[in-house]
Amino acid sequence: MEKPDSDFKGGISRRSFVKGATMTASSLLLGSLPISASAYAAGSGMIKVALVGCGGRGTGAAFNALAAGSDVKLVAMADVFENRLEESYSRLSLRFGDTGQLDVPDDHKFTGFDGYKQATDLADVVLLVTPPGFCPRHYKYAVEMGKHVFMEKPVATDAPGVRSILESGKMARGKKLNVVVGLQRRYQNNYREILRRIHNREIGDIISGQVYWNQAELWVKERKPEYSELEYQMRNWYYFNWLCGDHILEQHVHQIDVANWFLGQYPDKAQGMGGREVRTGKEYGQIFDHHFVEFTYPSGAVIASQSRQIPGCWNRIAEKFQGTRGFLTIDGNHNAIIRDRNQNVRFEYDGGDDPNPYQQEIDELFDSIRRGHVIDNTDYGAKSTLAGVMGRMATYTGQMIDWDMALNSQDKLVPDHIDWDSEPPVLPDENGYYPVPVPGQTPIV
């Protein structure tokens, strides 16, 4: 989901589809009656998977699931847009069309905002890979229906969403469901090895750190005349907070999560700054192009977090920590290095042959399901999401935000009900510009 649009910008023809409507025959026929009310039990044959959210990352997650074993079958797909669903299906067909693992007849393809329910009903495992604003309701439904879950990060865009995830998580624990969250650094060997070394006190107590997701430009979707306002926001979702949560959350949650993980705590305070310096056009919706947040932890450790999406600047996606005994630098590209206080290299991780982390997290999920074990990432998935929300609250308001303020925030971004006739929760002004937070003026809600 931290991803641009597909590669096929211009030049390569693709099938064009009529806008996906809610009223497809398939969604009417099946209604919402659960077909299988309990998740796959260990040792009982094929594992049936439903994909909810058929964008580039969703297609990738479905691919990973099918590559996790020949006993995995994709049986249902759901997306608000029919064209995205069909594109995803045809891509999967290219690789899995003749394996028997791609088993999604037309009446198991569900479009519209409620399609996730029918798709979930048909599966043992659901892959929740939509824009994050929808994740809490999808997760809640999956857990109610007793399904194992893979869900992408972040798991919500606002505090009410985080509370919902935590609440559903209690039910998931009760039902012994496997829940893997797409914070894939937790599944990478370099991070696991470094965590072991941190516990081994090789850098001593972590007292400070710097975590970065500074990159250049990102995709943006052009508004087309035939789009309703809601469709435009759904297609250009990255720039609308109710759907995306801003990039400090949507992308940078990876680094914030690493800090939380390595420190073994969540921040109790955050303050920072941010704004829209370069990306000021109306096509960029509401989100900032840069955030800089200082997170303070109960141990006293301070983590400086930078997230920027501005072309032409210094870029970095990595995490650095300073401990009482040494320095650590680590990144998602399978690198890690520990230096002592005199800057001598004490350990260098060689991850040249490490596996694809997206495959790894899915492999571990299916492996756990097959063995009847339980992996449950709900708690850290929700709390690191909240830490991102907290950082965003700090940069939007310009105020000091503490953990409980964030957790109890009443700032509800996502409407309870939405369909194609709904008005989106944020609207442009008469000139086409969307409301943008202003530090010092935007209130803490």
Add this chain to the structure above:
Amino acid sequence: MSLFISITAINISYYYMFENYRTRTEAKYVTHYVNFTAFLLLLLLILSSCGMLSNSSDTDLEIPESAIEIVINPDFAAYSKEIPGSNVTIDMVPVQGGTFTMGRASGEVGKSPHEGPQRQVNIDSFWMTSHEISWEQYELFHMEVVEKEIAEEQLDRFGIEPDAIVTPSPPWGDKTFGMGHTGRPAVSMTHYAAVVYAMWLTAKTGEFHRLPTEAEWEYACRGGIFQNYNLHGDPSALDDHEWFRDNSENTYQRVASKKPNPLGLYDMKGNVAEWTMDEFHTDYHEILEGEVPGNPWFKPEVLYPRAVRGGSYRDPAGEIRCTHRRGSDGHWSRNDPQIPRSMWWHTDAPFVGFRLLRPKETPSREEMMEYWIMPIFDF
């Protein structure tokens, strides 16, 4: 005799330099031209006075007769060309064609099995970008769509439809890997992206560019007509010329910030490894056809592996050589969360960049199309 030719060449060179100065306002063009010409003339004068031109068998620097063509042919000089619509230039140096010994001698220590046996190979003349394509040069391509009008105007000359040009989607994440941007080599692009960049530059400039073949690359790296240029094994000379593990601090470095090879090409063996036009065959040297193959090229038919030449900032000194070759690998995109994986960006290949070549003789339309290979889905 040699001296006579040189003096004549000086006159001719000055004549054309003056002509160029009158017709072109780009001072940089003239500077490059003078520098390169002066360099060659100096060499010719020194060598001819030492009698080395007639005794070439036991010296590292050989100047065959054909070298003189560079001096007396003003159309085949170094030049600097602005990419239309930008203030970014592409700097090209001429590489006079010839026959050379390709591959690594069988006796060399640590010889890689894929780098021999040695073969004689014939190469036609070309220009090559003096340094690895930089981020400034690359971003013009990936951050803007080429205007259709410009493409039409330029490609019309070749009778090619401009619709063929597709530009990349933005990369996800940080394409620089925290190693810096300005003046640094562009990296992480797929082989296909580098091929399309060449197509794009052709459309922008109206001059045909492409990736070098493995053979052309090695010929240029070895110094072309000055072949046997070989710094391998001399650590101090290597440090003067190349960026590699021992001096790079594990990051790529500014292009052209070390000394060039005798042709004026920078960073051939180090800094970043470079894409070539070939599919990677481990038995390359065995499967070359003919006694002295001319301009050999193995057109890619599979997505992986494709041939990458030279070492990079990550490689130890022993890997910094003109014969160094490796094949690309799907592993280079393992951190791509989408399917199919990006046709434009590798997520795990920060050590790969490229440079371009422009053949001295512009090929036919059909031949150009041969180089514009089609994308293949990466699952």
